Amino acid sequence: MSKTILVVDDKKELRAMVQAYLDQEGFHVVTAGDGQEALYVARHEKPDLILLDLMMPQMGGYEFLRVYSREADTPIIILTARLDEGDKVLGLELGADDFIVKPFGVKEVVARIRAITRRCLSRKPDTSAASFRLGDLEVFPAELRARRGDETIELSLRETKLLELFFKNPGKVLDRNTIFNACWGQNYLPSSRTLDQHISKLRKRIEPDPKNPKIIQTVHGAGYRYEG
Numbered sequence: 001m002s003k004t005i006l007v008v009d010d011k012k013e014l015r016a017m018v019q020a021y022l023d024q025e026g027f028h029v030v031t032a033g034d035g036q037e038a039l040y041v042a043r044h045e046k047p048d049l050i051l052l053d054l055m056m057p058q059m060g061g062y063e064f065l066r067v068y069s070r071e072a073d074t075p076i077i078i079l080t081a082r083l084d085e086g087d088k089v090l091g092l093e094l095g096a097d098d099f100i101v102k103p104f105g106v107k108e109v110v111a112r113i114r115a116i117t118r119r120c121l122s123r124k125p126d127t128s129a130a131s132f133r134l135g136d137l138e139v140f141p142a143e144l145r146a147r148r149g150d151e152t153i154e155l156s157l158r159e160t161k162l163l164e165l166f167f168k169n170p171g172k173v174l175d176r177n178t179i180f181n182a183c184w185g186q187n188y189l190p191s192s193r194t195l196d197q198h199i200s201k202l203r204k205r206i207e208p209d210p211k212n213p214k215i216i217q218t219v220h221g222a223g224y225r226y227e228g
Contacts, residue, residue, distance in 0.1 A: 006047035035059025069095030170228025
């Protein structure tokens with residue numbers, strides 16, 4: 001089954017060029033001309049990867065990232081005319097996986113897509129076990145959900161991977177690099193707050209009292225730990 005790629009750019013000619021080439025490479029391509037349209041398309045098409053321009057009318061790329069990264073863990077490659085350190089830090093913090101600077105060659109785009117696709121496949125949860133427990137929380141990795149009593153909690157792929165990592169390392173303090181390598185597949189810049197934001201959002205969903213977490217505990221200056 002071919003993978004669906006969403007191409008988001010306000011330049012119609014660029015969308016058409018990238019779409020034509022990706023079609024030839026066997027991908028199913030959908031497009032959008034701005035962030036607002038991209039949200040609609042992404043929510044309905046559930047793309048496997050998104051190519052995202054930053055400077056667009058209606059809703060720019062950064063705002064799209066802020067909204068959509070809360071809804072899905074879809075890999076996102078940013079298309080940008082310039083890339084300084086500030087742009088990269090912000091993009092990473094908002095959930096981007098890679099960057100391509102314009103002008104670019106379509107062969108480079110395909111190579112980046114395939115590389116990120118392989119990376120994402122390598123970080124899928126281990127579904128060999130039907131479920132595992134973190135305290136009173138039972139996690140079902142194949143279903144991307146957890147259960148506490150009668151309550152069912154829907155999880156994203158990355159949230160499931162995070163919980164699986166803590167389950168496999170009870171009592172061990174996991175530093176930021178270890179967690180990023182296991183769940184993101186790459187090293188992020190030290191100033192990135194991506195991990196803290198993900199942990200905070202996950203706690204609000206799985207902890208009975210997020211302000212006094214029992215499952216994912218903070219070890220100040222070192223990382224995070226699950227006591228087991």
